Amino acid sequence: MPFLRTAAHLARNGAKPHNLLRTFASSARRSEINKVYSSAEEAINDVKGNSTLLCGGFGLCGVPDTLINAVKSKPEIKGLTAVSNNAGIVGSGLGLLLESKQVKKMIASYVGENKVFEKMYLTGEIELELTPQGTLAERCRAGGAGIPAFFTPAAFGTVVQTGELPTIHNSDGSIAKYSTPRDVKVFDGKSYVMEEAIKGDYAFIKAWKADKLGNLMFRFAAQNFNGAMARNAKVTIVEAEHIVEVGEIDPAAVHVPGIYVDRVIQSTEPKNIEKVVNAKDPAEALNSLGSGDAASKRERIVRRAAKEFKNGMYANLGIGMPMMAPAFVDDSVEVQLQSENGILGLGAYPQKGQEDPDLINAGKETVTLRPGASVFGSDESFAMIRAGRIHMTMLGAMQVSARGDLANFAMPGKIKGMGGAMDLVSNPEKTRVVVTMEHTDKKGGPKIMKMCEFPLTGKACVSRIITELAVFDVDFTTGLTLIEHAEGVTVEEIKSKTEAPFKATKSFPDLETSEISQLKQAQTTFTRLPTHQHTTMARKAIQTDQIVKLIVGAGQASPSPPVGPALGSKGVKSMDFCKEFNARTSNYLPGTPIPARVTVRPDRSFTFELRTPPTASLLLAAAGVEPKKNKLRGAGNVAGPNSKAGMSGLGKASGGQLAAGNGGLGVVGTVSLKHVFEIARIKQGEERLSGLTLEGVARSVVAQAGSMGVVVVP
Secondary structure (H helix, E strand, O other), X not given: OHHHHXXXXXXXXXXXXXXXXXXXXXXXXXXXXXXXXXXHHHHOOOOOOOOEEEEOOEOOEOOOHHHHHHHHOOOOOOOEEXXXXXXXXXXXXXXXXXXXOOEEEEEEOEOOOOHHHHHHHHOOOOEEEEOOHHHHHXXXXXXXXXXXXXXXXXXXXXXXXXXXXXXXXXXXXXXXXXXXXXXXEEEOOEXXXXXXXXXXXXXXXEEEEEEOOOOEEOOHHHOOOHHHHHOOOOEEEEEEEEEEOOOOOOHHHOOEOHHHOOEEEEOOOOOOOOEOOOOOOHHHHHHOOOOHHHHHHHHHHHHHHHHHOOOOEEEEEOOOHXXXXXXXXXXXXXXXXXXXXXXXXXXXXXXXXXXXXXXXXXXXXXXOEEEEEEEOOHHHHHHHHHOOOOOEEEEOOOEEEOOOOEEOOOEOOEOOOOOOHHHHOOOOOOOEEXXXXXXXXXXXXXXXXXXXXXXXXXXXXXXXXXXXXXXEEEEOOOEEEEEEEOOOOOHHHHHHOXXXXXXXXXXXOOOOOOHHHHHHHHHOOEEOOOXXXXXXXXXXXXXXXXXXXXXXXXXXXXXXXXXXXXXXXXXXXXHHHHHHHHHHOOOOOOOOEEEEEEEEOOOOOEEEEEOOOOHHHHHHHHHOOOOOOOOOOOOOOOOOOOOHHHHOOOOOOHHHOXXXXXXXXXXXXXXXXXXXXXXXXXXXXXXXXXXXXXXHHHXXXXXXXXXXXXXXXX
């Protein structure tokens, strides 16, 4: 063998054969690897214009200011596509490169803190690609992991998916270009949006510690986007607060292995804090709600919102009133708060003088950590969010629709961005979405709408709405239920300030009944006691059971036709039926058509079973189409394609196609596959359909939608 001959030759020459097995990992060899550069100017020497630059940080936390300043000093580096969660602020962070006109395009999730950027964007000086925060983190992670694209539930049913976000404006403020529509695919009955990975030419990273091999450690919330971006770019340049010798970082403490890092420099810029917020006593906390009537409204909302927290819950809170709710949670309730910038176990605001620039929440405010807290990167943070590991997210809102659609990130003429909200509401099946907001806007207009007028953050996602006047539960199919109202507030007042229709529980109990249990309760059989007193006009005794089939509007049964004549002919007091029917259908939106199968006994006692609303009614409700009024007291209220109710406020379906099977009369509305499967689950509870698979029932729902002019979109 050649190896043995070589070994024998070496042995004859006094060499030791085991030297053949030596590696390059000797200490002398390792010390020659040194990725440390003497200055930022040297490290960015080959950075070219028109490159894609990934810039770590969240707000001003973990931002590589030393490297940014070095680029600012080289005006020839221009035409950059900057990828970062934020656009910095005026005079700091990426804001410096925006002001020097070195950035031509920004890919970010939130830009609301930079007025200079907003002006540049609205006058056509810069292009903006708004991306949900979790999607942005995952696009960066995927690009570094060799994954070209992925599917996410975030942003389905929004302008991100449909490609209706303005990306470039003309100098006069008119829109020159819109975003690219996303492909959609359905997995397990749920729609997902395809997003492509981002690939950076350069990445600027801020680390707490780095050794000469490029191994990195981050500190607290400064990890944010830095980890995912460090793994992504062709050339990763790191500025570190502390540069240490090889071996000084414990291998188990390395956040980014050196294989991803190309250059390391000493960070020289001071760390900044965007929003210093200190701990307050309860009285001061209430003062921060404002003064006068506005403060009273907000305090009422915050105190009620505090009751939503349950012991052992993991929760995420939006900025504003949601962030204040934990201060009013009972001491016996322990909740772990998650902040999407990478904290689990969020603590209170710090005492004055104890602020830490590496500890901020999603609102960029200074915070502390609770004992047992953990910190991680933005990509992992949103992985736990999308997976439904968070039990509840509490958010503010501009508008909420009757079917639980949420709008809270954009309004005409203003641009801020969606931040992490689209991700937070992307899994409402597992993460309960609670909205806290004032009941009306500044002009007194309603914020609880039939359909949202502002761009959606999420579709069919809100479970509960808390205002200063009322608390509503939201059912994605049947609509709103008023479960509580404030002391001194009448139902009529709430109706006058709420555009969306709602039903009300009689005693306003604080219930959290699921849609399925509501349906089961509505479908149970109720047996009437025999009627012992008969009028002289009583009909001939019935010898056998007789069946009467009715379709009656929920909560609207009365002795008038069709109920009175149909039951009266069988010798049954229709008023008895009406009282029971209205009581048992009170958990439906008033007027929803409900089929009832009445069994009349020979002694004129009766039982009746309720079935689920007709598929046509559920489809129209999901499409947001108003039914025709006063048809059989709410029965069979199906708006036709040519009716005003059927066409009001609706445009063409995707691609301008007509719905098949409705005679070519046009499109009544659209529903998503998510709605189709929700309807299928409801209908599958009926005995006659119980033998079918969910997919089989869903196919029949799709077929009926086509015959009605309702288009099903992914």
